[in-house]
Amino acid sequence: MVILRYAIYRFITMLLTLLVVSVLVFAIINLPPGDYLSNQIAELQASGQSAGVAKAEFLRKEYALDRPLWQQYMIWMGFLPGPHGFSGLIQGNFGWSFEFDRPVSEIVGESLWLTVLVNLAAVLFVYLVALPLGVLAAARSRTWVDYSSAFIGYLGLATPNFLLALIMFYYGHKLFDLPIGGLMDPGFEGLPMSWEKAKSILLHLIVPTFVIGTSGASAMMQRLRANMLDELGKPYVETAIAKGMSPTRMLTKYPLRVAFNPFVADIGNLLPSMVSGSVLVSVVLGLQTIGPSLLTALKTQDLFLSGFILMFVALLTLVGTMISDVLLVLLDPRIRYEGRET
């Protein structure tokens, strides 16, 4: 019951935070002088194409860009009626991308889910690789296992992601016949999900997951090793040995359990750092995630598109921290009972 109440409480605070974030996002994308349309109008006027100017002026009105900033914000969020009544983010209308001349939802549509997919796969990869390696390195500290895992780890940390991407592509294709670039066979693009399409996506995922996850995994491995070494010196480990537990069982039940908490707390940080870290990689690998669109949108001051993507990343982060907070409460009784009389 405690947990359910806590989860609800965390959800409400998350919504409030999201509201604050939306104000910040809107303020930040409006910081540079002018907007996409005023830039375009200036450009058109300079080249004397007055027909385009009329269209741009029309769009300005259509999207309420001629109103004061706070009203623009309220209309964008859907708290105030715009030229076409209530139609903002909370009503599910993500706005219009001027750069691509299409609704935002259409542009990001599929790539939104692919972004989530790529990053979840990378997070999974990070945990799957870092956990066993970190524990092993701690349990066999100062042996060749420890040293070689540390070496590989530092190599992973030190190699720039995009470089790693290029190398992986070359050798992945040459040795294992892995596909190059994209997240699926071009033939499947725009088609509804099918078994064949899913298979193609999975095959294409291998390289990006590895590339995006490597540095995160090596960082986490090193921290896990350090944490584990700390825990291994604690008296409760001795107690467990004195009980007659086998080393493997003892390691996973006691010290790992304690050393693991910081990693649960990390989920929230991992997601956004991967999304932003994967932008460049996505460009290099030609992944259809929202990374490349974000880059273009920011460059051209495409208000609604960049606003929506930033909000989406913020949402990912907040959901991540919420999940890790709730998980921590589930995992650690000391947090759960904080403040309770003992």
Next chain:
Amino acid sequence: MTPLLSVDDLSIGFGGAEPVVKNVSFSVAQGETLALVGESGSGKTISCRAVLRILPRTARITSGRVTLGGTGAPLVLSELNERKLRDIRGDRVSMIFQEPMRSLSPLHRIGNQVSEVLWLHSGASERDAKRQVLQQFERVGFPDPERAYRSYPFELSGGMRQRAMIAMAMVAKPDLLIADEPTTALDVTTQAQVLGLIKELQRETGMALILVTHDLGVVANMAEQVVVMHKGRVMEAGSAAAILKAPAHPYTQQLFNAAPEIPDRDTVGLPMPQDDLILEMNKVSKTYTMRAGSGWKPAIKIHACRGVDLKLARGKTLAIVGESGSGKTTAARIALGAELPDPGSEILFRAQPGAEPIAVHNMSRAERTRFQRQAQMVFQDPYSSLSPRMRVQDAMTEPLEIHRIGTRTEQRGKAEEMLCRVGLNPDMLKRYPHAFSGGQRQRLSVARAMMLDPTLIVCDEPTSALDVSVQEQILTLLEELQERLGLSYLFISHDLAVVARIADEVAVMRQGLVVEQAPPDTLFYNPKHPYTKALIAAQPEPDIDRPINLKLVAQGAGSPEKWDDAFRFTEQVIPSLVELEPGHKVRCHV
């Protein structure tokens, strides 16, 4: 009779260095208690851990044979492989460790951790194991075994955790229990009860016990056989009666002389003079507010100090004694101005006789600086109260720098003078703290506190982290300094025996209240309050004919609601301090 466990010619070393345990042999018979006695660094802990080979990774057993007898063929533990040794650990030979606070995993329920022993060794089902564990919990004195089974370690007090550890060690009915300083981290009253429990359990099950301790008092209460160790060697071994009555080896005698004891008094002491007070605490209260589990319940208030009145005369020592959580440290922190008391409390400090007092509870910045030059503190743990990254010289001259006193050469000169005064060599100024032993570090702490030539020093358990013989030296040092410089001490301790030596007046605290206050002689000659009596009774004495009176301990150390009518107090009704004879106050209903 063949011994249950025998250790022959055991030597252990770290790397290539000189071995820390040299040719040690001992044995223990069925149902018998063997005490391994020695100071820190004597190798007693590492020898007993070698039995189950629970050693630091760099330790190497270079020689020795460990044999476990008992029913069936004798097993040579020192030759068993890791896999087979695992079956012995926790099943036939189990261990209890020193720190109950940290020896249980904080993230697993007590029931789970204890039942695990049965799951591992007898392959018991969850239900079966739980039944047995609950029985064991009841046996070791948990009032509500079901609740304890569901609890996490941090929900229990230190004494209860140690009971859980005992239950864990006993649940598989081992032939031998190895207890490594099982009560050192506990209050005296709790120590007495835990020792009593171990002894009772031993009588019931007939197991053998190896008790590692530095306290001869504990030995006298528990052991039949004693092995005295020093610097990795056995100094003396034999029956407890023989060794305790007539220690043959000079080292054993030395240990004996150092053991603090509550003296027998045949008369009351003189009350502390009241005409020249350096520190006066009037009606000092401190309430902490703890956030409740949910926003709907009111916050919990904890009364750390309730109307404490204390007066310290110039050049004298006032001791505050009590168990952990009694409010003694809070009182000391308030006296130093490190914590603000509740409104209505008053603390007055007079630097010189007749000087205008500083109101410590309400100091201005300038007053605080002035006060800090006069009042200093010596902390409990000499290992963590000195920064490992500062040279002794820097640590010592820092107070002078803060108060901008003297040039660098003068500061250095002062530091040298202080080192000499506490019995250290001025050459040591360039070293880092890690180069010093516990006793030397505590001397350094004293020297640092003396750097500003204070008149009042607050000593917060300055000896409880030290070995007995070192403890003795530090107390002597404090006494000397007091005599020479006319210092006044506010001395915090949980140990009546230490206090007996140094204090001019003792205030016994329980649950934030002073329950009895008297000069030590009066207190030991004529203790009135049941809690004071329990404290005195719980002090283990190195005399085999005077065991701890557990009944007295249990009565006084229990909840205040169970004290005799005359002393009982509840949240609503608190009796006042009554002066029975000059200088002897007791909190009771008249």
